[in-house]
């Protein structure tokens with residue numbers, strides 16, 4: 366077995382290509398979850414490449430004030446690593462980041478981590494049937510299997526507003542928060558009113574001299590059922606772990622019931638809309654502001670947000686919600702379409718991420734030199750959100766149409782991890798070196814997905830959202846159904862869905878075959 370500890374220390378850029386059986390890119394929930402489950406399955410020959418100097422993915426990158434999960438922590442965590450110590454129902458970012466660090470240590474992942482390794486490109490070498498990876502600093506790696514845990518929401522989207530680059534004050538995206546820049550007594554413009562902005566606006570509004578919040582589309586906002594987890598509950602979760610499993614299961618089914626409205630009977634969303642309207646009425650006494658904040662599309666079409674402090678922050682006397690569009694930005698001001706100049710010291714972009722095109726060109730190149738972006742010219746698609754025709758032995762965790770508007774992504778990640786584990790186990794048993802999903806299998810699967818999505822609220826709710834690819838109008842991001850259906854669909858890897866490369870005699874020399882021990886067909890609980 367080739368454990369990473371046996372690998373040469375290849376930390377110099379001109380060192381020779383290093384081999385590992387499985388290369389995982391990214392160390393967020395997806396990359397770490399994959400690594401932990403591989404290790405638990407007796408597979409040790411893998412490395413996790415992370416471009417940053419520490420682990421955590423989105424929970425490392427996003428650290429703006431108020432950053433927290435909007436899915437309950439008992440569910441937004443690994444099923445195999447419950448944390449009895451969550452301090453709140455919806456834990457703040459530092460706690461989630463600590464949780465991931467703790468998992469990294471307690472499951473022995475450190476030796477597999479290669480920090481400060483930014484993947485520049487991964488190219489499939491057909492002759493050798495391996496992926497050849499080039500890191501940004503010149504280091505090279507070859508791997509039989511490539512698993513992407515790069516996430517769908519990691520590339521900040523910078524709006525195309527004329528003059529933005531001429532702004533002479535301080536400007537940053539919510540994902541690159543400048544904690545070294547004190548906002549106290551400053552005039553600040555915030556652009557965007559999505560999930561991130563509604564968390565940081567209430568945090569900064571009391572400190573700034575004035576805040577202009579540029580709203581293009583008001584979000585629907587529901588009350589946030591947040592509270593502290595009591596010391597008694599935590600002690601109970603620690604001593605009687607089944608109680609936390611019960612809590613998790615209860616939350617799972619509560620969130621799962623939302624699918625009825627999103628996908629099956631969008632009319633059910635009217636009842637949800639009533640709760641959101643009441644929340645708005647209670648929290649915003651001013652009828653003019655209330656009108657400004659009232660969405661004109663069906664709730665659920667865009668991500669439904671939860672907050673108890675966003676609306677009160679907007680009612681403050683030092684906050685203006687600006688709905689006149691931005692014409693351009695000057696060195697010291699935002700200029701509106703009606704010609705009004707609004708001078709500011711700082712601009713904060715809460716403008717989201719490149720969700721439908723998460724990777725730049727040239728990063729993943731498959732058979733016959735085909736770029737993944739070219740394969741996705743008509744919209745990103747994969748089989749079960751995981752494998753893509755023409756990209757053998759590539760597994761995408763959080764791939765196309767695996768996103769959720771209603772529940773925990775960690776559940777989806779664990780489903781995909783199961784699928785990959787089963788694929789690797791079967792490949793090992795059947796002496797298959799590489800697999801490539803058959804084109805009709807992928808086509809048929811995606812045809813079904815798009816048909817279902819056609820009737821869902823995201824397509825018929827009368828809104829524009831990042832769920833939809835702007836180039837072709839396709840929803841390439843969301844899973845259109847119950848998450849247990851996805852769990853079911855990914856439970857078993859069907860070898861018949863794939864073209865196969867058999868193991869050749871000399872393969873044992875070129876990449877590490879046979880590193881699997883006791884690999885089970887893995888299952889995990891909800």
Ligand code: N01
Pocket residue numbers: 433434435436518524525526539556557558559560561562579580581582668715716717718829830831
């Ligand atoms: O980004 P968004 P986000 N001019 O895309 C506006 C996850 N997340 O960073 O609605 C003016 O939701 C845009 O306006 P409009 C979660 O999945 C999770 O807030 O397009 N405005 C919108 O208001 C979430 O969905 C947590 O009209 C412009 C905003 O910017 C995802 O991340 C917490 C504009 C972008 O909203 C992204 O959230 C936070 C322009 N040119 C985030 N361009 C959890 O708690 C864009 N906008 C798990």
